[in-house]
Amino acid sequence: MLFEQDMTRIHELMVILYAASIMFYFIDFLNQNKKANQIAFSMLSIVWVLQTIFLFLYMKQTGRFPVLTLSEGLYFYAWILITLSLVMNRLLRMDFMVFFTNVIGFVIMAIHAFAPVQVESQAMAEKLFSELLFIHITMAILSYGAFSLSFIFSLLYLLQHRLLKMKKWSHRLWRIGDLQKLAKLSYIFNAIGVPILLLSLILGLTWKCMKLPDVSWFDVKIVASVVLLTIYSVFLYLKVRRGVYEKTLAQLNCAAFVIVLINFFLVSRFSSFHFWYA
Structure with a gap:
């Protein structure tokens, strides 16, 4: 129960920071604001760290890699997008690519956050693993x-x-x-x-x-x-x-x-x- 509460709090913090990061990237997109760009990148980096922590804690709790249900697949998909966007931004310095990629990533995270818990699907997935x-x-x-x-x-x-x-x-x-x-x-x-x-x-x-x-x-x-x-x-x-x-x-x-x-x-x-x- 305590684990689920901690995971919920981490997830809520991620969604808030993700939304704020995209907002600052949008400000930079409109006005070429270097300060807003730096804040957005910092927030996005924090989101990635929290996502990665969440993945490891979930793996420790379930004893498997989380991709076997739609909810888990959504989360892993969002994690891949934010990871690729940060790596590509570091290699190519393409801020607009990061902005548009993470708009998609945020939508997926939001769907994951508000999706109903799939108890039956998780049980079936573990049975078929x-x-x-x-x-x-x-x-x-x-x-x-x-x-x-x-x-x-x-x-x-x-x-x-x-x-x-x-x-x-x-x-x-x-x-x-x-x-x-x-x-x-x-x-x-x-x-x-x-x-x-x-x-x-x-x-x-x-x-x-x-x-x-x-x-x-x-x-x-x-x-x-x-x-x-x-x-x-x-x-x-x-x-x-x-x-x-x-x-x-x-x-x-x-x-x-x-x-x-x-x-x-x-x-x-x-x-x-x-x-x-x-």
Whole structure:
């Protein structure tokens, strides 16, 4: 009981700091405020530390890595986003990428915070737990993290493209980054995400054959994952093939990310494959 209360307090503090960090990043986005940027980065770093502490305490309490229910998956997804955004910001100094990435991260954290406790799902997940299933889900969420950053860079590409077309020579134009770099980073993260998702799908199908042989091969989760993998593979093919406008690729990438969100949040609820995850 005391553990649950402590976890609730840590979680509430994280959500508050996360919201404040995004607010200060938004102030910097509007007014190029260096002080606001520093405060936002400091708060975001504190949120990451608290998230990491929460993960370790939860792992100690449950004796496993927390990815086997939708609530746990949401939390791990948010942790991946904030980790990647901090690392990329340190390497590339792209503040707007951090801002947009963590808007997504905050939405996911908010959904996790107010989602009902999944007692039955947790019990079922622990009953079905195996290393193969754990690796399958972890790799899937990691691929979603890579696709999320790819989406952010495509979004920034479209924003920058629009600013250039409208000839709005403001400070935002220089801080977003050049189009070629944004397109390249979007491609790189998709190139990382596709093989991880492919391996996750292979492991998931192997686990299905071993544990759930009665589940149809045309289950909505399996079909949606194959469709998602196909769309991102087509993106990579079009990118390598050349002759396709970068703006078109960026638009395709943004549309593909919508399918990522649908696959993550909605599809499992109608699936017999991830029935404990709904």
